[in-house]
Amino acid sequence: MAYSDKVIDHYEQPRNVGSLDKNDDTVGTGIVGAPACGDVMKLQIKVEDGVIKDAKFKTYGCGSAIASSSLVTEWVKGMNLEDAEKIQNSQIAEELSLPPVKIHCSVLAEDAIKAAIKDYRKKHGGGDEA
Amino acid sequence: MVSFDPTADFFQIFALDRGYALDRDALERRYLELASAVHPDRFVGAPAGERRLAMERSSALNEAYRALRDPVRRAEYLVKLGGVDLDSSDPETGAPRPTQAFLIEMIELREQLEEARGDDDAVDELRDAIETRADGALDDAIAALGRGETPAAARALVVHRYLRRFLEEVDGDD
Known part of the structure; x- marks a missing residue:
């Protein structure tokens, strides 16, 4: 499998690897897995006034999965929740030039950011309103 | 040429009863x-079409043989015959999603592994514990297959894949 330069860049120097305190009220945590390959991805956001101030991830999987989650943490910093929620896997796949067999890695990253936002909202009233 | 039905399943190819228990000598x-x-080699002088067919049959046969010979692949194949393709992420017919608690545990296992690195005894202990669990998950899958419960077998095999994946990481990194 030939990885694109952007995948290799994120894989070799992943941005925002780490953890935030999942019990912190301002932190939303998303944990998702790709059952077909056994990849697992944790993505966390720290939110202030509806804006994502910080984002961290830990991904145990292939280079494309690591790059997809690294890219998403980079993108969402400074975004408000509504915009972050709109990130589509196709944008991730395009940015990283993922081949068709690796599209599921970008789906995983989209699922992870959505799960993190959902977790944050659940901590703050549970409804769809922020 | 021997009869070789390309639509036959792997068990039919070898005239074996479909099931996890297998007559290995017969296989x-x-x-x-x-x-x-x-x-x-038997088709060296044959027309191109026949030669290609022989190649295709030969590789289909090898694929079927490898899948049935390997205990994990055999279990996964039986699940596939039951309608669940563990290599697919399709929400309906693909690998079932593990529970959130299990995924959290998979993250925590990696954190334990990071802490254990450098302490060979601790790493060995972790590996042994997870190998035991992986074997247990395969046993669960085999038992579920015996009861004809494809969904339960598929869930156990997904757990098995995650644990195997972790074990690869234990032995892969330093």
Whole structure:
């Protein structure tokens, strides 16, 4: 499998690897897995006034999965929740030039950011309103 | 050329009963018979179409043999015959999603592994514990297959894949 330069860049120097305190009220945590390959991805956001101030991830999987989650943490910093929620896997796949067999890695990253936002909202009233 | 139905499942190819328990001697014997019958060397002088067909049959036969011989692949194949493709992420017919608690545990296991690195005894202990669990998950899958419960077998095999994946990381990194 030939990885694109952007995948290799994120894989070799992943941005925002780490953890935030999942019990912190301002932190939303998303944990998702790709059952077909056994990849697992944790993505966390720290939110202030509806804006994502910080984002961290830990991904145990292939280079494309690591790059997809690294890219998403980079993108969402400074975004408000509504915009972050709109990130589509196709944008991730395009940015990283993922081949068709690796599209599921970008789906995983989209699922992870959505799960993190959902977790944050659940901590703050549970409804769809922020 | 021997009869070789391309639509037959792997068990039918070798005239074996479908099920996890397998007559390994019969598998070996039938494989050798069929492999020699479809071996491309027998078709060196044959027309191109026949040569290609022999190649295709030979590789389909090898694939079927490898899948049935391997205990994990055999279990996964039986699940596939039951309608669940563990290599697919399709929400309906693909690998079932593990529970959130299990995924959290998979993250925590990696954190334990990071802490254990450098302490060979601790790493060995972790590996042994997870190997035992992986074996247990395969046993669960085999038991579920025996009861004809494909969904339960599929869930157990997904757990098995995650644990195997972790074990690869234990032995892969330093």
